[in-house]
Amino acid sequence: MTTTTETATITGKRARFGAIPDRYKAFIQQGMVVLVLIMLVVFFSVMNSNFANWGNISSLLLASVVTGIQALGLSFVIATGGIDLTPGFGMAATSVFAALLIAQTGGLGLPIWIGILGALFAGALLGAINGFLVSYVRMQPMIATLAMMMVAWGTALVLADGKTISLRSVEGYDQIAIGQLIPGVPNAVLILIALAIVAGVLMNKTAVGRYSLAIGSNEEATRISGVNTRRWKMLAYVIGGTFTGISGILMSSRLSAAQPTLGQGYEMYAIAAAVIGGTSLRGGRASIFGAVIGAVTIQTIFNGLTVMGVQDQWQKVVLGAVVLLAVFVDIVRRGGKEE
Amino acid sequence: MTQPGATAGTVAGVGEVLLEGRGISKFFPGVRALHNVDFTLRAGEVHALVGENGAGKSTLMKILSGIYQPDEGELLLRGEKLVLPTPLSAHHAGISVIHQEFFLMNHLTVAQNIFIGREPKRFGGLINDDAALNRKAAELLDRLGVKIDPKVRVAQLTVAAQQLLEIAKALSFNSSILVMDEPTAALTDSEVDTLFRIVDDFVTPQTAVVYISHRMEEIRRLATQVTVLRDGELVATRPGDEVTIPEIIHMMVGRDIVSNVRPEPRAETEPILEVKNLSTPSLLTNVNFTLEKGEILGFAGLMGAGRTETARALIGADPRSSGVIRYKGAEVHINHPKDAVQLGIGYLSEDRKKYGLILGQDVTANTVLASIGSYTKLGILQDKAMREAAGKWARALSTKTPSVRQKIRNLSGGNQQKVVLAKWLERDCDILIFDEPTRGIDVGAKQEIYDLLDELTDQGKSIIMISSEMEEILRMSDRIAVMCNGQITGFLSNAEATQEKIMELATQFHETENTSEADNDDDH
Structure with missing residues (x-):
């Protein structure tokens, strides 16, 4: 029976060094993402002493909020194996919609909470249309949301008549984003943290998250299991749209204005944030925590390079390289295996 | 433990040693996949490699095909050391491998798939010569006795035809060693015959086949040598005509498998599911059957007969053009798998993954x-x-x-x-539809699945079991529905069913039964 003991020893040894249980792998991956962010912060702090003061960090975090919130919503869509290109101009359209409801001049002058609800509703509607096209009409997510991105863009321009709508006269609106319930921390940052918790619960602790991931991994198996995959997939897009609506509120609050042209490229930042954070564009895997860290990482790169005096154009090149690196890391991590 | 003395070497080889593995070991994190395995393949052999899942057959096959490198030991080709760093190098060494999964390009034609990367050219190699390509492919397929049109796109082929195409492609390289991993898993009996003939034709005094299979009848039929692996170790290599199937199974699992036969015909119980005139736009025509509480209703038939289609149409996974379903006495409407699941009907697909x-x-x-x-x-x-x-x-x-x-x-x-x-038991399903419940499952685990099926029916669950394995159908079913060309061609009770009767029903076209529709005219 010596062979049996041998087997045990060998497998035991191998197990200790080689096999990391799946659930720890996720923690390690998240740790890596945080580590990269810390390294960036240290790097920029060393390169320029202006980087690491609280005023700069605070504005960096404030700038991360919009991308962070959009990345949170996008995580649900990407989890299903889809993509959503509407966060950028969806943000423009929802902020214009909210502004029309609440602005004193050029708007209806309604209470702020109606504006907030209006933006949420507009965002959810945008998401519902996206979801309907993808899920029920079976359009390719890339094409359907690309078209809807144009629709959102045009709608924003039409609604605002091509002009910026000022919200300076709406008392207290700017406080949503830049007020400080906790001294030194903009409210928007608190909202991002709160929404991250909400999104985390939705993704990990409720049926919509579970089904989104299941659909992204194997839609047909999920359908055969008796799950109404179309409805749940549509819901993922509705969540994405709703988060876009929230980003519209925070953006217009921060600027005290709704700009129908502001939003171009934001969908790319949101996708980049999700990817940097470890969400797989192939679907079936999403990280809420990673999406937030990803958004902060992007702003850290922009902010740090600005502080160092690197031109705006070059910052975009650097960000593109970082996204490529993140995708590459994803491929290496999977070892080329299909999900 | 089997004595090492009973292993290789006692056999008089038929020809020169083509390929030899000495002391092959392979480790993966947490697993010792192969340990000190010796393997000798002689020219003229059909060498069966058997073992339970996880016994190391696939690992050994992947080492022979250059996908894995052994951690210990070495390979010798005609006595010379052989290193296979890539699958391409195995190709160059004259080893063709037919994997269980297909590596075919669905949107290309059969001929394009066979000769991908070595297309006949014209005009100094600039233009593909499609005529020559199709002619060469047709010649190859004819020679193998495979009836596939070389100009058809692969996506239009049945799974069985794709399997035969994979084999044809492998043979087109004129290799001297052919490694086949479960080649019959997707084939029905008639196609299996084609495969056997291909294997027979392939083996000459200069060539040899390594044949991996779970199916004992095939090993009985084909193998001149049988090597049994268990838990990554060599148990024995024995001549095919000396070793018996019970011996092989015994070596594989290390224990005897008591084969069970269904008990005497069950007393008739109430029907739980009645299906009437189930048709689909593509294949099924007026499928009628009743499933009784606590029975196993076997669905037999050749590939493409419509068994899986029946199951999928029943649970609402595919659209129906007609059909009435009564469940527990009441008519039900199942338009989506979720409806079936809510009623308590669960479907276990042939393709689990x-x-x-x-x-x-x-x-x-x-x-x-x-x-x-x-x-x-x-x-x-x-x-x-x-x-x-x-x-x-x-x-x-x-x-x-x-x-x-x-x-x-x-x-x-x-x-x-x-x-x-x-998953389905947790959902408390009363009807379970097993589509090929033991496909790709080794002998020991198969028995466990069979025991489970028995237990489930004892608990009052009703089972529809689709299977291409004759033995499984005969052993497990209380009644057998046989399908052919989208219709049910007959029912057999367990007592009257024989392999021959099932095959008769499975191969005859059932076209004279349209009269039965008259009975249902008053429904409309």
């Missing part, structure tokens, strides 16, 4: 996938309760998994099948 499981998720998530609703409190999933449920079923079905948090991808086929079953 594609239709049954979320490979990247763990045992728990897969077990509760169909019943998440009952594990939510105020919209929040109850992780602990879900894990407990998964654990309960893992114990009840003796699923071998280190923990309920193990990803499904890392389980063996038999254990994956148990998780799919757990």
Whole structure:
């Protein structure tokens, strides 16, 4: 029976060094993402002493909020194996919609909470249309949301008549984003943290998250299991749209204005944030925590390079390289295996 | 433990040694896949490689085909050391491998697939010569006796035809060693005959075949040598005409498998499911059958007869053009798999990985996938309760998994099948539709699945079992429905059924039965 003991020893040894249980792998991956962010912060702090003061960090975090919130919503869509290109101009359209409801001049002058609800509703509607096209009409997510991105863009321009709508006269609106319930921390940052918790619960602790991931991994198996995959997939897009609506509120609050042209490229930042954070564009895997860290990482790169005096154009090149690196890391991590 | 003395070397070889593996070992994290395995392939042999899942057959095959490199030991080709760093190098060494999975390009034609990368050219190699390509492909397919049109796109072929195409492609390289991994898994009996003839024709005094299979009849029929692996170790190599099937099975599992036969005909019980005039736009025509409570209704037939289509149309996975379904006495409308699941009808697909499981998720998530609703409190999933449920079923079905948090991808086929079953039992389904329940599952685990089926019917569950394995159909079914060309051509009771009777029904075109429609005219 010596062979049996041998087997045990060998497998035991191998197990200790080689096999990391799946659930720890996720923690390690998240740790890596945080580590990269810390390294960036240290790097920029060393390169320029202006980087690491609280005023700069605070504005960096404030700038991360919009991308962070959009990345949170996008995580649900990407989890299903889809993509959503509407966060950028969806943000423009929802902020214009909210502004029309609440602005004193050029708007209806309604209470702020109606504006907030209006933006949420507009965002959810945008998401519902996206979801309907993808899920029920079976359009390719890339094409359907690309078209809807144009629709959102045009709608924003039409609604605002091509002009910026000022919200300076709406008392207290700017406080949503830049007020400080906790001294030194903009409210928007608190909202991002709160929404991250909400999104985390939705993704990990409720049926919509579970089904989104299941659909992204194997839609047909999920359908055969008796799950109404179309409805749940549509819901993922509705969540994405709703988060876009929230980003519209925070953006217009921060600027005290709704700009129908502001939003171009934001969908790319949101996708980049999700990817940097470890969400797989192939679907079936999403990280809420990673999406937030990803958004902060992007702003850290922009902010740090600005502080160092690197031109705006070059910052975009650097960000593109970082996204490529993140995708590459994803491929290496999977070892080329299909999900 | 089997004595090492009983292993290789006692056999008089038929020809020169073509390929030899000496002391091959292969380790993976946590697993010793192969340990000190000797393997000798002589010219003129059909060398069967058998063993339970996880015995190391696939690993050995992958070493022979250059996908894996051995951690210890060496390969020798005609006495010279052979290193196979890539699958291409195995190709150059004259080793062709037919994998269980297909590597075909669906949108290209049969001929284009066979000669991909070596297309005949014209005009100095600039232009593909399609005429020559199709002619060469037709010649090859004719020579092999495979009736496939070389100009047809692969996507239009049946799974069985694709399997034969893979074989044809491998043979087009004129290799001297052919390695086949479960080549008959997707084939029906008539196509299996074609395959056997291809193998027979291939083997000459200069060539040899390594044949991996779970099916004992095939090994009986083809193998001149049988090598049995168990837990990564060589158990024995024996001549095919000396070793008996019970001996092989005994060596594989290390224990005797008591084959069970269905008990005497059950007393008639009430029907739980009645299907009338089920038709689909593409294939099925007026399929009628009744499933009784506590019975196993076997569905036999050749590939493409419409058995899987019947199941999928029944559960609402595919559209129907007609059909009335009565469940527990009342007519029901099933338009989506969710309707079937709500009624308590669960479908276990022949393709577990594609239709049954979320490979990247763990045992728990897969077990509760169909019943998440009952594990939510105020919209929040109850992780602990879900894990407990998964654990309960893992114990009840003796699923071998280190923990309920193990990803499904890392389980063996038999254990994956148990998780799919757990999913439906957790949903408390009364009717279970098993489509090829033991495909790709080794002999030992097969018996476990059979025992489970028996237990389920004892508990009053009703089972529809689609199977291409004659032995399985005969052994497990209380009644057998035989299908051909989208119709049911006959029912056989367990007592009267024989392999011959089933084959007769499975091969005859059933076209004179349209009169039965007259009975149902008053329904409209």
